[in-house]
Amino acid sequence: MNHPLLSILTPMYNESGGIDHFFQTLEQALEDVPVDYEIICVDDGSADDTLQQLRNHADRNPRIKVLALTRNFGKEAAMTAALDFARGDAVLPIDADLQDPPELIGQMVDQWLTGKYEVVYAKRASRKADSLMKRKTAQWFYRLFNKMSEIHIPENVGDFRLMDRKAVDAIKLLPEKDRFMKGLFCWPGFRHTVIEFDRQERAQGESKFNYWRLWNFALSGITSFSTFPIRVGTYLGLIVSFCAFVFAVVVIIKTLTTGVDVPGYASTMVVILFLGGIQLFFLGLLGEYVGRIYKEVKNRPIYLVAAKWGFDDDQTA
Structure with missing residues (x-):
């Protein structure tokens, strides 16, 4: 029996310290999921040995595939590259910091395989791992964005979601260069459902987004989807x-x-x-x-x- 193919998409930038743990956790979580899978990792111009470690894992596991970009283009561009090269019947972006639990992938796939939904959101029921300021600013952003924009972004939903090939092909039709992926993921619509989870602390390293970058990211999102x-x-x-x-x-x-x-x-x-x-x-x-x-x-x-x-x-x- 042929299983559907799931493409796991992971942009990486200077993630050297956590790569081994990431693959160990992810591959273990995928063992009992009723799909074939590929893991597409995009090295976004890392300054450490992230790329070499990814190549080592690609040699170990043929399901792991690696793209190396010529420089650091930013997470949104790296995610776009992963989407372009994904061959799966469904795709699932996930960050290398493991704050979004790979153990949830099985439930997301089960919802997708029912045929009722093209998109399965993973919603953070709790953001205890984030600081109070980050929780509040995120809350304000989602509310402001959804009041001003014609599209609706589910609150406390990041890039971690499962999308059917139909949704992915629709996203790939969007040609803009200045990309706000949370908005682009939601723009096509399609039937969706939500699975809630508690977000964990980062497994390794620190976030690449400081408050200034988050502010510019929010401004980019608002001006990209609202006049x-x-x-x-x-x-x-x-x-x-x-x-x-x-x-x-x-x-x-x-x-x-x-x-x-x-x-x-x-x-x-x-x-x-x-x-x-x-x-x-x-x-x-x-x-x-x-x-x-x-x-x-x-x-x-x-x-x-x-x-x-x-x-x-x-x-x-």
Whole structure:
């Protein structure tokens, strides 16, 4: 009996300290799952010996396949490369830090094999492993994004999910260069279900995302999937114009009835600085959108592959 093929996708950047433990845990979890599988690891320009360790594991297990990118293109680009080379009937992204438990893969596959769902989300029921600040900012981001965007991202769902080949092929049709994968994964829709789990501490190493990078990541996600911020500028401009018109009427009436009133310096400076700040803010916001247009127009490739191991000779993205 032929089993369906599951492609496990794992971008890696400087994960040398945890690779052995990652494969040991993942392969053990896949032993009783009723699928054939391939593990596609993308080395995203690591500065340590991550690539050499991946090659060693690829020599040990022919199901492990390795892509080496020419430099560090970022996690979203590395995930895109893994998607492009995946051959599975379903794909499942998972991080190498093992905060998303491989033991959950069997339940996700079981839900998919029922034929009722094309996407199986793994939702974090608890984020105790994260700091209070990270939990709160994540909560604020999901709520803000879902209010402003036409698509809905499930709260506390990361990249760890199972997607049917139909969903993967739909995602591969999306051509944008500045990629926010959480949004792209959700954009096609399809029938889905949710499995909850408690997120664990990182098995090795530290997160590559500091708060500044997370802020830029959130800004990228919002501007990639919503024009609402620009629309806010339009509405705010109308409100300020209306208030200015009302104030002008009041000044005219007051001048005609009580004479000319010389306004104070402080109030004038407050108004000027307030309106100048609003203008600069929305000029910067407009620049975010123009910058994304600029990236799309250049049409540069999302990633470049330096070498690959374990793939068929004729297998390309």
